[in-house]
Amino acid sequence: MPEGxxxxxxxxxxxxxxxxxLADKSGKVYYEEMNxxxxxxxxxxxxxxxxxxxxxxxWLEICAHCGMCAExxxxxxxxxxxxxxxxSYKIQSTLGELIRRKGQVDNAFMQMCxxxxxxKCTCCTRCGVYCPFGIDxxxxxxxxxxxxxxxxxxxxxxxxxxxxxxxxxxxMDVTTExxxxxxxxxxxxxxxxxxxxxxxxxxxxxxxxxxxxxREPKHYPEDLAEAAVLFHLAGENWxxxxxxxxxxxxxxxAGDWAACKMQxxxxxxxxxxxxxxxxxxxxxxxAYRATVIEGPYWAGIPSGQTPVESLHYVEWVAxxxxxxxxxxxxxxxIKEPVxxxxxxNYIRNAGLKxxxxxxxxxxxxxxxxxxxxxxxxxxxGGGGGLNGIGRYRQQRNIGMKVKRxxxxxxxxxxxxxxxxxxxxxxxxxxxxxxxxxxxxxxKPLLINMAVVPEHLLPEE
Amino acid sequence: xxxxxxxxxxxxxFLVFFLGIxxxxxxxxxxxxxxxxxxxxxxxxSYGVRGALRSIFYWLVPYGTHGWRYHWGFTxxxxxxxxxxxxxxxxxxxxxxxxxxxxxxxxxxxPEALTDFLTILVLAAALGILMRRFVRPEVRxxxxxxxxxxxxxxxxxxxxxxxxxxxxxxxxxxxxxxxxSGEIWLMAIPxxxxxxxxxxxLSRAQLGMDYGIKRGGMKNKGLVW
Numbered sequence: 170m171p172e173g174x175x176x177x178x179x180x181x182x183x184x185x186x187x188x189x190x191l192a193d194k195s196g197k198v199y200y201e202e203m204n205x206x207x208x209x210x211x212x213x214x215x216x217x218x219x220x221x222x223x224x225x226x227x228w229l230e231i232c233a234h235c236g237m238c239a240e241x242x243x244x245x246x247x248x249x250x251x252x253x254x255x256x257s258y259k260i261q262s263t264l265g266e267l268i269r270r271k272g273q274v275d276n277a278f279m280q281m282c283x284x285x286x287x288x289k290c291t292c293c294t295r296c297g298v299y300c301p302f303g304i305d306x307x308x309x310x311x312x313x314x315x316x317x318x319x320x321x322x323x324x325x326x327x328x329x330x331x332x333x334x335x336x337x338x339x340x341m342d343v344t345t346e347x348x349x350x351x352x353x354x355x356x357x358x359x360x361x362x363x364x365x366x367x368x369x370x371x372x373x374x375x376x377x378x379x380x381x382x383x384r385e386p387k388h389y390p391e392d393l394a395e396a397a398v399l400f401h402l403a404g405e406n407w408x409x410x411x412x413x414x415x416x417x418x419x420x421x422x423a424g425d426w427a428a429c430k431m432q433x434x435x436x437x438x439x440x441x442x443x444x445x446x447x448x449x450x451x452x453x454x455x456a457y458r459a460t461v462i463e464g465p466y467w468a469g470i471p472s473g474q475t476p477v478e479s480l481h482y483v484e485w486v487a488x489x490x491x492x493x494x495x496x497x498x499x500x501x502x503i504k505e506p507v508x509x510x511x512x513x514n515y516i517r518n519a520g521l522k523x524x525x526x527x528x529x530x531x532x533x534x535x536x537x538x539x540x541x542x543x544x545x546x547x548x549x550g551g552g553g554g555l556n557g558i559g560r561y562r563q564q565r566n567i568g569m570k571v572k573r574x575x576x577x578x579x580x581x582x583x584x585x586x587x588x589x590x591x592x593x594x595x596x597x598x599x600x601x602x603x604x605x606x607x608x609x610x611x612k613p614l615l616i617n618m619a620v621v622p623e624h625l626l627p628e629e
Numbered sequence: 630x631x632x633x634x635x636x637x638x639x640x641x642x643f644l645v646f647f648l649g650i651x652x653x654x655x656x657x658x659x660x661x662x663x664x665x666x667x668x669x670x671x672x673x674x675s676y677g678v679r680g681a682l683r684s685i686f687y688w689l690v691p692y693g694t695h696g697w698r699y700h701w702g703f704t705x706x707x708x709x710x711x712x713x714x715x716x717x718x719x720x721x722x723x724x725x726x727x728x729x730x731x732x733x734x735x736x737x738x739x740p741e742a743l744t745d746f747l748t749i750l751v752l753a754a755a756l757g758i759l760m761r762r763f764v765r766p767e768v769r770x771x772x773x774x775x776x777x778x779x780x781x782x783x784x785x786x787x788x789x790x791x792x793x794x795x796x797x798x799x800x801x802x803x804x805x806x807x808x809x810s811g812e813i814w815l816m817a818i819p820x821x822x823x824x825x826x827x828x829x830x831l832s833r834a835q836l837g838m839d840y841g842i843k844r845g846g847m848k849n850k851g852l853v854w
Binding site for chain 1: 656657658659660661662663664665666667668669672673684688695696697699700703707762765766767768769770771772773776822824825828829831832833835836837839840842843844845846847848849852853854
């Protein structure tokens, strides 16, 4: 059967294709075409043989069927301990089955895999931490998403996302001109309150190169201004690149590994061009994971490290507070009970739990840990691209119950969430469940609390 | 029959067991790929080793990890089963007598009352593990006939050994059954889920290296398992 015009095995490399996808409201035509998409079983099996090696095969083979992964998974808990949500069951009935059948599967099976991989797993990898054999089902679902993408079985919004990265090198249609203009605009807007504020573009040999999430210039440019103000208050020698300024990766969520490579290379190219000492990444968890943790491998860098040292925003904040570059006015510290969302991508999957606690020690007087917390904390419920996928909105809303109950149990009404996906998920869980909580990034809180050095105050 | 199972078949068993285990280890290690796995195994060796050792160590200690602590009852079953399973055949007086006769050396022997007790514990734990497979819904959905067979292969040497030792029934029958079931057990290890005999260590090491090198281990003391 010929492939659909919107839903097919091709990658989205042109503006025209991207716009055609966007114009299909809610992906109605896209999903209808998916029902008629053939599976190229030979290609699928060849890809598996090439990429599924002893680590994955061993994971699938030695699973002792012990069920210890069950209660580690927030989906299992949120869905009243439905046995079909046991992580081992989910992966064995999809990837495990796919391999047992040597790729001889049909459209219905692939759609079932897509539904499982995107609405029953956010790749938070908490299950891998609770398995006695160290079987990481989150990693396997990410791998499965890659197999699905190669055959065209990808949720509509994720396919669009890969197109955005391929065409714009950003998760949204923000061009270099848009980006640079937004930087100039924000600096202008905020200059009155912060004389000398600037957002330098393409400054060479700076101490810090700052990269962001495209939704910031597109939808919340204030975030850019806040970042600029904080660098300004801290006296940092910083810059943004005109190209390679975006470090998210919807391509990672979609399993489009080639686009992942292109995306991170645009950032690494900026590093090579501008030679900063370090990179600081905005408050985004998966962006840090994609560009700093996984990215070097997509780019073929044997050390597994970025060309220059890269920091998640919380690392920069902790350093600024620790060294006194940013001083907090004690009268303006957060007095109410406040809790912290440990995002999977930079806490469990990158080890920054202590940095987060260090920040809280400076800015909060009544910090309440969630239970469980740190690397054992649960996914916000919206990770892995799920927040943006309309087809699985119901499943996501159910999944968020675990995070909702964790927050409520702390007694705190304010949640600090330095991660765009977690921030969105917590916003949405309040919208759905109306439990009376507030949520915030670090930047606006810090701006309220930071002492402005004398020489930076506006003239009265 | 006795000569056969303690002679040629025993040789075949140990050959299959040792070669099979070696093959498993070699196959696993050669199938690791720093690019596909996205872990710089060789580049940050000391962090990798530290991560691997921590990953293995904490899971070998009862209640050493969040997972063991959360499932505290199952932890009792698993550790009792495995400790009994591994200690008993190695330090059984009856086995040591045979080693001494055949090879002129032996390992230290545990008192017979203790090995009897360990055997009972292994069987009790196995029963608990088996029942759990039917009683807990999250385990039932995963359980297949294969899992039951695995338990059967693992406990058969203990049942037959216990019966033979006490000379219940036909001694020769139970003795041969014990030796055969032990040989089946050893030969099954490389080819079935019993391969976790080595793959537990390799798989845990791999994930430990992943967390130790890539996912935070170079920035802090390591993941708290």
